[in-house]
Amino acid sequence: MQVKSASSLKKLRNLGSKNQKLKEEYTQAVEVSLNILRERFKHLRWKGENVCVHDPASQEEMYALVEMLKVLDENIHCDANLSTLQSTAIDAFLESHSRSRQYSFQIKKCMADNCGYCVLNPPRLPDDVFRGLHFVPDPTQDENGQYKDFQDLYGTETNDMNRPSMTGKHGESSERDKKFKAVLVGTKVRGFVLCTECGKRRVIYASRKLNRTEERAVERVQEELLYICGNPLFPGGQYQDVILCRQNISCSSPIETQYYSGKTQIFDAVRFHCGDPDVTNCDEVRRLQEDFAIVRPICGQCLQSGKQIPTRNAKKRKN
Known part of the structure; x- marks a missing residue:
């Protein structure tokens, strides 16, 4: 039982x-x-x-890894799954020795004299070979939208903003959204799911309220980290055309308007462009709130990158 x-x-x-x-x-x-x-x-x-x-790693192997990490920080305390690990020393090590991306994680030793780990475990390659070893570059597009050759990028600083999941979705996904346009509206909002790659909240739609069995199916999708922006919530099976997510979106797309204006579900506010749940009002937002009834949340980083603050319903001013 x-x-x-x-x-x-x-x-x-x-x-x-x-x-x-x-x-x-x-x-x-x-x-x-x-x-x-x-x-x-x-x-x-x-x-x-x-x-x-x-x-998968055994419990003994996980405990052995914790002991190895004590070379970087002898005061760390955590369980064997590393779920409670907190250490500024290890954070600093990862910052200088690793590169984390959506599709990869790379780690590389250094030659610094003050690095506790690399002094005890120095690189085994000859110095001249090791100095020419760089992180694998991210997929990067040129001005024509074509991906550059590996040889042109190796040894340069890149980011993963051109990864395939950050590009727009077109074609079949747009047609599918048109087919279910009567369901993809604020009155049919039933919840949200987190994208495995970007972490943004994407709205779940259904023509009627989900029953407990359907809610459990959505929970399993979320727990098993199966959803990515632009993909169907259920690629097949009985829920494929019943429980929906908008597909003409990508990880670069902002939060859907229906997330903020849903009639059947009210969610906590998140930043419109990046999806961060830590919402803070800046001076620019407060100024716009005097002129508009609806001002979407935004963060300072998005403002600095040139993104606009979405507004709706201008307030009428008395003469």
Whole structure:
């Protein structure tokens, strides 16, 4: 009965953390299915090579990693999943030694004399070879919208603003939005889902209120990190044309107007362009609020990058 009440992976993990016997028995029960999946994936090929399947890190390996991190900060305290890890020393190490992107994470040693880790574990390459080693560059477009060659970018500073998921969606996604335009309105808002890549909130629409089974299906999509801006919430199955997200959007698109003006759901305000939930009113926003009934939230960084503050419904001034 315990497992029956766990309607999502998150609830199941919480039960397992409280009941070790349940965790062990459930792990044993799914092992057959996991072995089938491993064998299936081993038969896949990518660019002529077989796909490699790795087992997740064991609890002992995670504890060993925590001990290794104490080289950088001997005062850290966290659990084996690193979920409670907080350390300014480790943050500084990652800032100077790594590059994190949506599609990749790279880490590289340094040659600084004051780096505790790299002094104990210096680069094994010859100095001249190591100095010529750089982070793999991000996909970068030229003025014509074409991606530049790797050779032209290697060794230069790049960002991931030109990654494919940041570009606009067209074609089939636009036609699908037109097909369901009667549902993609403020009176049909049923919730929101977070994009796995950009973290922005994207509105969920349905012609009627979701029942508990449908709500659990949406929760599973969110917990399993399956949704990305511009993709259908359910690519197939019984909910494909029932529970919808707008598809003619990308990670660069601002928050939908329906998020702020939904009639069936009222959400916390988030910044219009970047989606950050930490909303603060700047002087420019306060000035516009005197002239307009609706002024969308924005942050200083978006203002500095040249983005405009969306406004609607100009107030009538008395003569």
